Amino acid sequence: MAQVTRATRALETAGVAFTVHAYAYDPAADSIGLAAAEALGVDPARVFKTLMVLADGKPACVLAPSDGEVALKRVAAALAAKAAAMMKPADAERISGYKVGGISPFGQTRRIPAVIDASAFDWDAIFLNGGQRGLQVHLSPGEAERVLGATRAAVSTRD
Template identity: 65%
Template sequence: MSKATPATRALEHSGVAFTVHTYDYDPDADRIGLQAAEAIGEDPARVLKTLMALVDGKPACVILPSDREVAMKKLAAALGGKSAQMMKPADAERATGYKVGGISPFGQRRKVPVAIEEAALAHDLVFINGGQRGLQLRLDPKDAQRVLGAVAASVVA
């Protein structure tokens, strides 16, 4: 597995400190984020999943703990919209340049609005997908928020 991805390059370019962690990705897992947390031996609240959504029909990204679900109305409100829905997997892959299960908020093809669950900012370090299935990046969530220009909000159901 290559540890150089558009996500790692984007973080290196921004000067953010991070470490790379690999695990055995299970394509048959019911919940990919929870499988990642278990595989690396971390609390699911610290292993954040990256989801792509449409807010008022426009692409957006939301980052939240892997053991939580996104509340679409809260996501829409956080990003100044009226409604939100999950993006179809094929559309998410086209929009980001990453495969589902390996979507990172860093280094996406186009800059889109990003919301991060505010509770995640309470942790010293979190894990966020590194742009490849089985690749997690450990970093300060406040650095992630700053680099992404993410809005911190309560976005979980």
């Protein structure tokens, strides 16, 4: 597995300190984020999924803990939109430039608005997809927020 991706190159270019962690990707997993957390032996609340959404019809990405659900009304509010909806997988792949299961918020084909769930800041470092299936990057949530120009908001709920 290549550990240099568009995502890792984007982080290096931005001067971000991060580490790369590979794991055995299971395409049959019910939750890619939860499977990654289990494979890496870390709390699922530290592994953030990258979700592609449409806010008032415009693309954006949402970073949320893998053990939570995203409240789309909260996402819309964070993006100053009237409504938000999940993007279709084919559209997510086309817009991000990554395959589903390997979508990273870093190094996407074009810069789009991003929202990072406020719970990320409960941790000194979080895991995010590194740009391919089975690859995570471990970095400070503040650095992720800075590099993405992300909006920090409480968009996730837990059972």
